[in-house]
Amino acid sequence: MTGHNPWDTLCECLKAKPRRRVLTGLAATEPTETVHFTEVRTDESNTGTPIHAEYIHLHLPKLADAGYIVLDEQTYEISQGPRFAEIEPFLELVQRHGERLPDGWV
Numbered sequence: 001m002t003g004h005n006p007w008d009t010l011c012e013c014l015k016a017k018p019r020r021r022v023l024t025g026l027a028a029t030e031p032t033e034t035v036h037f038t039e040v041r042t043d044e045s046n047t048g049t050p051i052h053a054e055y056i057h058l059h060l061p062k063l064a065d066a067g068y069i070v071l072d073e074q075t076y077e078i079s080q081g082p083r084f085a086e087i088e089p090f091l092e093l094v095q096r097h098g099e100r101l102p103d104g105w106v
Contacts, residue, residue: 009066010087018059020094023068026080027091034072034079 013019018041025040037055056076064071067083094101 006086010090013063013066013068016059018055019063022055022059022063022078023087024091024095026069026078026084027088027095029080031080031084034077037076037078040078 013023022037022040026035029035029040037060041055060069060071060076060078063069063078064081067081068087069078069081069084071078
């Protein structure tokens with residue numbers, strides 16, 4: 001996603017609900033904390049393999065390419081990436097005003 005406008009990158013990453021949930025969940029962690037992605041994924045059970053594969057092959061790599069997360073491709077542990085601080089104010093707004101967002105946004 002390099003070369004994109006930062007807003008375009010953010011909007012691309014936020015357009016999928018699974019990615020929104022990973023980012024908002026990761027916002028609640030410490031900047032240096034590493035967690036398994038299922039710990040911040042709050043939308044489904046942790047055992048559904050098709051959904052699990054969707055995260056591993058689509059959602060997590062997209063967030064890593066944007067620099068929002070650091071992804072360990074062996075363990076699927078994630079932490080806040082080098083560009084996470086750029087989107088953190090937006091994520092805080094979303095969390096603070098979540099009741100005003102359309103149903104199902106987060």
